[in-house]
Amino acid sequence: xxxxxxxxxxxxGRLWSHLISDVSYAELHAFAEALGAPRRxxxxxxxxxxxxxxxxxxxLGARVVPSRELVRLLRDSGLRRxxxxxxxxxxxxxxxxx
Numbered sequence: 001x002x003x004x005x006x007x008x009x010x011x012x013g014r015l016w017s018h019l020i021s022d023v024s025y026a027e028l029h030a031f032a033e034a035l036g037a038p039r040r041x042x043x044x045x046x047x048x049x050x051x052x053x054x055x056x057x058x059x060l061g062a063r064v065v066p067s068r069e070l071v072r073l074l075r076d077s078g079l080r081r082x083x084x085x086x087x088x089x090x091x092x093x094x095x096x097x098x
Contacts, residue, residue: 004064005069015051019032019046045079
């Protein structure tokens with residue numbers, strides 16, 4: 001399932017949302033591509049989505065949840081990649097690094 005929070009994070013004169021999958025990074029990348037989000041918008045475990053793409057993300061099927069719920073969903077799915085971990089920490093046979 002795909003999830004998105006409301007666009008509330010200001011950066012470079014725009015508001016941004018976060019888009020995640022609780023299934024796999026492959027699902028997340030495929031959805032982001034359908035949404036027209038560039039790969040450079042991927043940040044460890046989520047995509048940063050500008051406010052103007054938020055309605056399309058919802059229309060394509062992303063479920064709107066609060067930001068705290070996004071973190072919980074990522075953690076529960078095992079797909080959370082905290083900033084303090086290195087690429088070496090993240091690599092391993094159980095990870096879907098898609």
